[in-house]
Amino acid sequence: MRDLLVLARFGARHPRTLLALRWLSGWLTRIPGLPVPQTAGSQPDLISAGEWISSGPAPAKRVEGFEILDFFVTFLVKQKSKAKKKHGCGDPGKTVPLQINKGRSAITRTSPRLAFLHNRSRLSWLAPTFLCLLFLNGKVAEAQTMGGGPSAPLVLYGEIIGDHYEDTLSIRVHEGYLGQSVFMPRPESYTLIPYAGDGRRGLPGTLAFSFSSKPFADFAYIHVSGAKSGVLVEHYMALPGDTVGIRLDRHANTVSFSGPHADRYRLQRELESAQGSYLLDQPAVLAVSNMERFLSRAPLEEGLPYGIKAFHPITGDSAQLNHIGRLLAADYRRHPGYEVIERYRGKVDPDFLAVMEANLYGTVMKSAVFGFNVAKKSDMGLWTGLYHSGIAGLPTGLFPPHTAYRAHHFTDFLLEKAIAGFIAGGPHPYAALKAEADPLLRDRLVTKYLVKYFERIAKREEYLLDALGYVADPQSRASLVQYRDNLSVGREAFPFVLTGIDGGEVSLASLRGKTVFVDFWFTGCQACIAYHANTLKPVESHFRGREDIVFLSVSTDKDIRRWQNSVKSGRYSSPEAVNAYTGGLGIDHPLTKHYNLHAFPSQLLIDGEGRVARVSGMQVGPGELIGILEQTINKKP
Structure with missing residues (x-):
């Protein structure tokens, strides 16, 4: 870092250093996510760092990485004549916040003379390198603490290595995501055409891409897939302002992450892998109504090689009760995902980690409760007994409401538990969810229940109108209003x-x-x-x-x-x-x-x-x- 400071102060007296910095200035203008000046025509413009520094309020605290950035930009101004000739000059671009911290102290510099570069066609694979150089002693901040701060876009960049040299990427950013089987509110959908790397834009032999979403608030879940490359990221949680690189190697079948917020995505990737290991170790139990008929159609093989799984059919109330009872009694913390959670304590924001833990708990527990709900029941007395002994006491208050409502697997579990209680003779799920004490969590749960199970609810229209009388969360209310408007009897049908x-x-x-x-x-x-x-x-x-x-x-x-x-x-x-x-x-x-x-x-x-x-x-x-x-x-x- 001292070397970079020396370059910034004395580069003009060293011809070789001057050439190197001129080369750096050209590459810096191509780094997505790095704050660089913008002209009215969306072309980079190196302007006076002094103007930029004086354009906003003085920060309460300066960090060394930021000071070096000041010096570096100031020095690059000396190459302005070259920048003018190459890019031209114009009015500044949009005001975009840049957050930088050192340790736990953070500052925000908002400047009309610096903005994030959203030019998708100018990807530089040296972006992570230069981010490290510029902020070696002052790391890029967490984009935002959960539940606070302004809206901001998600920035993704990456490369795909494989046998295909053309592809189409589909990116969905689902703000206020309620779950995989709930498609309201609708996500923002984007289509992106990666370009073949040539050494200047992406490395040869790769498909390169760079992307910036519309600004969103609070949180979103994202999905990235290629028509030929397959899934890169599936239902990963993102925070406003996240910047992350994705590298998909189809030859090695690996996905890697880089960039200032990569740890969040590495955590979710490892949890995904842990869930795969957990499922691999579980027996493939299959409930069948007629064992003799099932075996006549698909006789079981004996002596399968070690590790090869086959269906383990069960039938009757007793066998199903025993199986679901074992699932409910198992220690959920033996799931390998909890080892992943512990490894990332201190690496990611505690609130973000809490959402991941809530999702993990929900993933484990909802499968057992769902099995109870869908099982064919002959003796309701036995099943009611299992509910009271194994489901009714399952803890639901392990996480605060502001964590729970963001964790879609955990809210799935809460829904399934409410349905199980109704099956066992308790209140209707709608009434149980409406009784949730926290207004925001209540609104999300009620909305999720109505949208997810609308076809199965006998009094659906009555509950929908009732919910619109008290649901205040803007996203939840918008979903319910849209549902009412789209589905209401007597309205003009969609002109398809x-x-x-x-x-x-x-x-x-x-x-x-x-x-x-x-x-x-x-x-x-x-x-x-x-x-x-x-x-x-x-x-x-x-x-x-x-x-x-x-x-x-x-x-x-x-x-x-x-x-x-x-x-x-x-x-x-x-x-x-x-x-x-x-x-x-x-x-x-x-x-x-x-x-x-x-x-x-x-x-x-x-x-x-x-x-x-x-x-x-x-x-x-x-x-x-x-x-x-x-x-x-x-x-x-």
């Missing part, structure tokens, strides 16, 4: 346009004047096959030849050939239906996004005036569904 089996368009406008029953499905969905066989086929036969109703079968398959083959198979649809699919967009089609469809099969009923008649309650027997459709057809305007 789909791709038909013949390649033409199938639109709501083209079906005007007819009652439209829409069935959503995807290839491989066993429940979709069963619904078509047991309910839709008899109903379609009943209405065969009628001109006042149309059955619209919509697949969310992304592969057109797969969809066409499934239609031809007759297992998901029939010739009586109008067959369409979401054009390769899957559940990201505007229609499925509008109605927040993520569980299948799902149904939608639209009357002849193009208004929503029903959004739920149609997974019933053929006779009941025929009655619902006849009532809608005969409804007077």
Whole structure:
């Protein structure tokens, strides 16, 4: 660091040093996340460090790394004529905060003359090196303490090593994330085309990328995947202002992280690996209703090689109770993830670590409680006894509310426990969750329950309207309002346009004047096959030849050939239906996004005036569904 200071002060008297610093100044302008001046045309501009220093309030405390940055920028100003010729000059860019700390003391410098560089096409793989040089004695701060501070973007940069030299990256930043099966609020989605490294932008033989999200507050969970490279990061928690590098090596099958906030992502990667090890050690227990029938279809092999797993079928209340009882009684702290948690104490922010620990606890415990909830129960007395002896006493107050609401696996556990209590004769899950003392945690839990289980809740509309009377958390309320607006009976249906089996368009406008029953499905969905066989086929036969109703079968398959083959198979649809699919967009089609469809099969009923008649309650027997459709057809305007 002293050497860098010497370079900054005396570089003008040393020709070789001057050349080196000129070269450095060119590379510095390409480092994503490093504060450099911006012109109105988004081109870097090296300007007077004195102007920058005087443009904001004096900090309460200076740190050595920041002082060296001052000296370094001041020296680079002497090369301004070269920068002008190469980049031009103009007005300063946006005001962006730079946080730097030394130990636990932190300062924030906000300058209109320095801004984060968001030029995605100018990635330098020397970024981590120069960040280390500039802040050797003053490290980059934690982006923000959890639950406080302003909104800020997430900055990702990285490289992919593999056999493919072109790819498309999909990045989702899910602010206020409620869980994997809850798709509200909708994430911000981005598509990024990495570029082949040439030594100047990325290393040869790699695909390089650089990305900056829209600013977000509090926390988000992120997903990064490549069409050819596969998943890089799946549902990792990010804080506003995080800057992290990702290196995916497909040859070695490894993912590595670098940058000022890499430890957060290394922690989550190691927890992911620990969960894989934990699952590998668990027996593959499978509950079956008829053991003889199961074994006749899939006889068990004897003498499998060491380490090769096979299903361990169990049947009957007694066997299932014993299995779930063992899971509930096991010491959850024997999970290898707790060793990871201990290794990272002192390395990452304690609040962030607490969320990771809450998620780990939720991951372990929710699987056992979920097993209780979905098990087929013959003797309710025995199952109620297991609830009171093994589930009712499971601790839920291990983490404070501000930690719990950010940990989606932990809130999954809280939901499953509330459902288990209802099964055992306790209060309805909605009432139990509404009774949560902390308002923010209550709002998140109630919203998650209503959105996740809406189709299964008998009084869903009543609970939804009731929740809107007290839910105050902005994100939760926005999700509930959107759900109400999208699903409410009597509103104009979404004006969809789909791709038909013949390649033409199938639109709501083209079906005007007819009652439209829409069935959503995807290839491989066993429940979709069963619904078509047991309910839709008899109903379609009943209405065969009628001109006042149309059955619209919509697949969310992304592969057109797969969809066409499934239609031809007759297992998901029939010739009586109008067959369409979401054009390769899957559940990201505007229609499925509008109605927040993520569980299948799902149904939608639209009357002849193009208004929503029903959004739920149609997974019933053929006779009941025929009655619902006849009532809608005969409804007077």
